[in-house]
Amino acid sequence: MISVQQLTKKYSRNLAVDHISFEVQRGEIVGFLGPNGAGKTTTMRMLTCFLPPTSGAASVAGFDVLEQPLEVKKRIGYLPETPPLYPEMETVEYLTFVGRLKGLPPAEISKRVDYVCERCSIGDVRKKLISKLSKGYRQRVGLAQAIIHNPDVLILDEPTAGLDPKQINETRDLIRSLAGDHTIILSTHILPEVEQTCEKVIIINKGKLVATDTVENLQARARGAESMLVEVAGRASGFDSAAVRSRLERVPGVTRVALKDSRDSRASFQVESQKGFVRGDLARAVVESGWDLNELRPTAVSLEEIFLQLTAQGAEDTKPAAQVKSA
Amino acid sequence: MRNVWIIFRKEIRSYFVSPIAYLLLTMFAVIFGFFFWNGLGYFVHVGMESQMRGEMLPMNVNEQIIRPLLNNCSVIGLFFIPMITMRLFAEEKRSGTIELLATSPVRDIEVIIGKWLAAVALYVCMLFFTALNFGFLFRYGNPDWKPLAIGYLGLLLQAGSLLAIGTFISTLTKNQIIAGAATFAVCLMFWVFEWVSGYETATWAKVLSYMSVTVHFDSFARGVIELKDALYYTTLILVGLFFTARSMESLRWRS
Numbered sequence: 001m002i003s004v005q006q007l008t009k010k011y012s013r014n015l016a017v018d019h020i021s022f023e024v025q026r027g028e029i030v031g032f033l034g035p036n037g038a039g040k041t042t043t044m045r046m047l048t049c050f051l052p053p054t055s056g057a058a059s060v061a062g063f064d065v066l067e068q069p070l071e072v073k074k075r076i077g078y079l080p081e082t083p084p085l086y087p088e089m090e091t092v093e094y095l096t097f098v099g100r101l102k103g104l105p106p107a108e109i110s111k112r113v114d115y116v117c118e119r120c121s122i123g124d125v126r127k128k129l130i131s132k133l134s135k136g137y138r139q140r141v142g143l144a145q146a147i148i149h150n151p152d153v154l155i156l157d158e159p160t161a162g163l164d165p166k167q168i169n170e171t172r173d174l175i176r177s178l179a180g181d182h183t184i185i186l187s188t189h190i191l192p193e194v195e196q197t198c199e200k201v202i203i204i205n206k207g208k209l210v211a212t213d214t215v216e217n218l219q220a221r222a223r224g225a226e227s228m229l230v231e232v233a234g235r236a237s238g239f240d241s242a243a244v245r246s247r248l249e250r251v252p253g254v255t256r257v258a259l260k261d262s263r264d265s266r267a268s269f270q271v272e273s274q275k276g277f278v279r280g281d282l283a284r285a286v287v288e289s290g291w292d293l294n295e296l297r298p299t300a301v302s303l304e305e306i307f308l309q310l311t312a313q314g315a316e317d318t319k320p321a322a323q324v325k326s327a
Numbered sequence: 328m329r330n331v332w333i334i335f336r337k338e339i340r341s342y343f344v345s346p347i348a349y350l351l352l353t354m355f356a357v358i359f360g361f362f363f364w365n366g367l368g369y370f371v372h373v374g375m376e377s378q379m380r381g382e383m384l385p386m387n388v389n390e391q392i393i394r395p396l397l398n399n400c401s402v403i404g405l406f407f408i409p410m411i412t413m414r415l416f417a418e419e420k421r422s423g424t425i426e427l428l429a430t431s432p433v434r435d436i437e438v439i440i441g442k443w444l445a446a447v448a449l450y451v452c453m454l455f456f457t458a459l460n461f462g463f464l465f466r467y468g469n470p471d472w473k474p475l476a477i478g479y480l481g482l483l484l485q486a487g488s489l490l491a492i493g494t495f496i497s498t499l500t501k502n503q504i505i506a507g508a509a510t511f512a513v514c515l516m517f518w519v520f521e522w523v524s525g526y527e528t529a530t531w532a533k534v535l536s537y538m539s540v541t542v543h544f545d546s547f548a549r550g551v552i553e554l555k556d557a558l559y560y561t562t563l564i565l566v567g568l569f570f571t572a573r574s575m576e577s578l579r580w581r582s
Contacts, residue, residue, distance in 0.1 A: 052579055076430065
């Protein structure tokens with residue numbers, strides 16, 4: 001449905017999107033994941049023909065975004081990061097306008113407006129001015145706007161940003177329920193969101209494609225690790241947090257140690273390890289080295305951290321490949 | 328064509344649901360009303376005086392009221408045009424709705440023409456108030472309607488060209504105030520360019536004065552359609568809209 005090859009966008013100085021390639025099949029929900037400024041929005045804007053790519057090609061439903069933009073635009077519903085709403089219009093009026101703009105036949109418009117109002121549960125604000133709507137309703141009107149012409153492809157840029165938890169859940173449910181009829185790409189920097197709504201994940205970082213993976217694989221990575229907080233205090237005056245760190249790293253099973261906080265003769269570390277019982281070993285290592293163990297408690301592995309780790313690994317993985325290419 | 332109509336309707340609506348249209352129309356009606364009252368008062372005064380002296384001066388409603396008023400109207404228009412055009416694209420850029428327009432299956436040029444026509448339509452609404460005033464002349468006097476019709480055509484052409492330039496300037500910024508101020512500056516320059524011809528006869532002065540929009544209006548105010556003047560305005564409209572189209576395209580390459 002969507003095919004992207006070596007897509008690149010270069011702004012005057014920086015490379016926002018750097019030779020990205022991926023494919024999305026019909027009916028899939030794909031999460032576009034990356035930290036802020038990774039190039040998610042730029043990629044989406046290129047797919048929706050809002051920005052032309054610097055090089056590379058992208059096609060939607062078989063139409064090239066540069067060669068046949070009008071055909072592409074007919075088949076795409078797009079919700080930008082800030083919903084493109086006209087505050088001086090009423091909800092129904094706005095949706096009618098967008099329906100016309102997207103080229104719906106006049107006879108069908110009111111039927112489609114009723115349908116999307118019901119689908120996005122905005123029936124009770126039909127006659128309200130958009131400027132009077134709450135953030136959650138605005139987002140849903142934005143979503144309704146994106147699906148009004150029943151597009152093959154839905155592109156949603158951070159559809160849950162700025163919503164409260166209840167609204168986030170409702171929006172995710174809504175997006176999932178749309179999956180059958182539409183191919184959906186949604187961007188986010190929140191990992192659980194991808195977990196809950198998407199089948200496939202495309203991770204990008206600093207404009208580069210880091211990984212394309214299924215959600216199951218990502219979750220498997222999350223389950224395979226354990227994480228804990230360790231606070232160590234030294235008695236002697238020559239307390240060196242680097243020494244503690246290197247000692248902790250030598251404990252078998254530990255995969256990563258990060259210094260979280262260090263003041264006077266105390267330091268706390270975030271320690272990640274393989275699944276198993278390394279806590280005892282950690283405690284012994286600290287005590288036997290002559291330090292005090294102030295605190296040792298397991299912390300939930302935050303999915304964001306896993307993701308960060310993944311992007312870091314991914315960057316290392318792609319480096320040799322790039323070198324091979326240039327050689 | 329359908330898309331132009333869709334955009335046109337939306338723009339007209341947003342003029343008239345916000346206070347902009349009413350404010351502009353009221354201000355224009357008051358200002359033009361004052362000019363009309365003033366012009367008519369002077370005409371009546373001169374008429375009375377000539378009767379008292381017993382000598383009949385040639386009096387002509389078209390020449391002595393309508394023509395100067397049309398010229399006034401063309402200048403007043405210069406002050407209102409920035410207020411009509413400043414929001415056209417700046418507002419869409421600021422609120423992000425430009426993304427909706429740019430990702431919908433409509434051509435840029437359809438959006439531009441729709442918006443420009445809406446601006447022209449609002450100007451026509453303003454002209455309606457001048458017609459109300461001129462109506463009194465037809466009720467109590469006997470002016471010739473043809474020069475007036477040509478005058479209106481001239482006003483429309485002049486406003487059309489400045490509105491096209493205003494539309495272009497509105498695509499350059501997200502800030503309505505900047506768009507408005509810049510358009511106002513341009514309108515003002517296009518008016519005062521005419522003045523150099525008063526003391527300078529060199530070629531550059533001729534060129535500069537030829538560029539002035541008000542110079543070309545004079546023939547229309549006299550009730551004459553001059554080809555070169557009509558052509559000047561048409562060219563300016565096309566150039567303005569063309570620049571707007573280029574600017575919209577460049578938005579995509581720059582942003």
